[in-house]
Amino acid sequence: MTELSKIAKKIRVQLIQMHYKANSGHISSGLSCVEILAYLHKEWLTPNDCFILSKGHGASALYATLWAIGVLTDKDLATYYQDGTLLSAHPAPLAFSAIPFATGSLGHGLPIATGIAYANQIFHENGNRTACLVSDGECNEGSTWEAALFAGHHKLENLTVIIDSNGLQGFGSTKDVLNTEPLVKKWEAFGFAVQELDGHDFSQLNSAFKSQIPGKPSCLIARTHKGKGVSFMQDQxxxxxxxxxKELYEKAMSELESQS
Amino acid sequence: MRIEFTQALHHILENDPRSVFISGDLGFKAFEKIQEAFGKRFLNAGVAEQNMVGLGAGFSYTGLRPWLYSIVPFITLRCLEQIRNDICLHNLPVHIVGNGGGYTYGIMGGTHHALEDLGILKGLPNMTLFFPCENNQVEAHVQNIQRTLSPTYLRLAISGFQSSMPVLEENPETLTRHYNRGSKITLIGMGHALQLLIPTLEILKSSGVNPDLFGISKFPFQLEKDLALTESVRKTGKVLVVEEHYKTGGMGESLQASLEMAVPFKILAPYYFRGQRYGSPRFHLGQCRMDPENIAMQILEFIKSENEASHHET
Structure with missing residues (x-):
């Protein structure tokens, strides 16, 4: 088992425990992006780079990831979803430097990330990179495409958009609700260098993040499974x-513990 | 006010290398000089206001001071949630500038009118609103905004009754102006509606009424610093506010709630009605009985009815 796989497992276990203790939902939305978050925070982001979680409903996965890399403590996580916490169901503003923006209403993260990337590339010329994790349901939002148009037009090569394409959104499958496919062609048409990959496969994530094309923003269409790692949740x-x-918590934990 | 704003902004960009101007594809015969002089610090973000506000938040996060410009409804209502979430919740010094307050865009139609903007923005956390009374106040507003390290909104407008009169006194912090000393009533113009009160003042004077006249142009109010205004209210015991904004949610309501004194208080404001017609800003004001003659008449009626009421009480 690789180091990254061990971290992903640790994040999933923590995430399930957090949700069970808090009696909270959005579990499967977090589970679909665990490998993406683990790769970003463990391998890709430097202290000068910036990460925006545009799919704010994946917050628990981000909190568990920041815990797994030592940014958040056990004490911090113990407050998750409790009265008085800074770890709300969706990221809070001005709470932790590793979470620069409050998100939760979809379609806000990419415009902000694009602004950071534009400022760094055009004004500060500092080489700092920005990554933004967007859900596939979020590709319903017009503001996401406004930002995509802008990023492509200005050739923001320091911007990487990752689509957590798990195929499910709020009240149905993305295919049935408001089909955003073909995502690859759409993002290419907006001026992005696009790669399609298995969002749970670290070697594919590594290869995609490392083979970005100069002169264009990148878009990684990460095909994922909602609820990945817990059989009864997956793709539901x-x-x-x-x-x-309690029963399902124990079942989930047992499944996760048995995974290599 | 756009010319004065452009001049003031030019000055800001010259003196502060962090400041960047972002336009939502507007600026023909207005921003060419800025575009030429400041290169990449003038950015046309296209017709995409939601993205523009997100960009502003991102710029600000990296230490830049963005000014975001468009026509009022496009840069306020269209992207309201972006203003709240991306800018205000993070208390970022992003400066929104809307051109066309009130009926400025007159014949352009209802989509271009701005009669709800202040009411909608005033409740946002950390937000300060600036709505200059006259062209000659815009520079002071822009300088005041530059010193404000939090979200701001500047409402530029053209009055249907362009005129100006000497200012007796202006508070450099609150930007409240005192225009005329009088005794019968405290008359307040909110932002550019003040200009409508200048011809009204002449009508009132010829009717033997000399009001105390003020222009308010910044919110939240700091009435504890506007001593001439609060003293006037105490002295006259009557307040009448004129604003080019719907009454509901407007600045008049906020002022009434902010005054510690319970005094007779009247607000004259435009209203929407089915069957309304379109024309110049002046036409629109007249359609809502907001021409100087009608305003003067309503002020005189207000003074008379309040005097009669107080006479009955005694």
Missing amino acids: MSWHYLPLT
Whole structure:
């Protein structure tokens, strides 16, 4: 088992524990982006780079990732979802430097990330990079495409957009609700260098993040599974919302612990 | 006010290398000189206001001071959630500038009118609103905004009744102006609606009424610093506010709630009605009984009815 796989497992276990203790939903939305977040925070981001979680409903996965790399403590995580916490269901403003913007309303993260990338590339000329994780449902939002148009037009090569393409959104499959496919062609048409990959495969993530093309913003279409790692949650829309019962918590933990 | 704003902005860009001007594809015969003089510090972000506000938040996060410009409804209502979430919740010094307050865009139609902007923005956390009374106040507003290290909104407008009169006194911090000393009533113009009160003042004087006249142009109010204004209210015991903004949610309501004294208080404001017609800013004001003659008449009626009421009480 590689180092990154061990971290991903640690994040998933922590995430399930957090949601169980908090009796909170959005579990499967977090599970779909664990490898992406682990790779970004462990391998890709430097202290000068910036990460924006545009899919704010994946916050618990981000909190667990920041915990796994030592940015958040056990004490911080113990407050998750509790009265008085800074770890709300969606990221709070001005709480932690590793989470620069409050998100949760979809379609906000990419314009902000694009602004940071433009400022760094055109004004500060500092080589700092920006990554933004967007959900596939979020590609319904017009503001996401406004930002894509701008980033492509200005050739923001310091911007990497990752689409957590798990195929499910709030009340149905993305295919049925408002089909955003073909995502590859769409992002290419907006001026991005696009790669399609298995968003749970670290070697593919590594290869995609390292083979970015100069002169263009990058878009990684990460094909993922909502609820990845917990069999009864995987690809089930209901787990966008449901909290865990004791029985299902134990089942989930047992499954995760047995995974190599 | 756009010319004065452009001049003031030019000055800001000259003196502060962090400042950047972002336009939502507007500026023909207005921003060419800025574009030429400041190169990449003038950015046309295209017709995409939601993205523009997000960009502003991102710029600000890296230490830049962005000024975002468009027509009022496009840069306020269209992207309201971006203003709240991306800018205000993070208390970022992003400076929104809307051109066309009130009925400025007159014949352009209802989509271009701005009669709700201040009401909608005033409740946002960390937001300060600036709405100059006259062209000659814009420079002071822009300088005041530059010193404000938090979100701001500047409302530029053209009055249907362009005129100006000497200012007796202006508070450099609150930007409240005192225009005329009088005794019968405290008359307040909110932002550029003040200009409408200048011809009104002449009508009132010829009717034997000399009001105390003020222009308010910044929110939140700091009435504890506007001593001439609060003293006037205490002295006259009557307040009448004129604003080019719907009454509901407007600055008049906020002022009434902010005054510590319970005094007779009247607000004259435009209103929407089915069947309204379109024309110049002056036409629109007249359609809502907001021409100087009608305003003067309503002021005189207000003074008379309040005097009668107080006479009955005694």
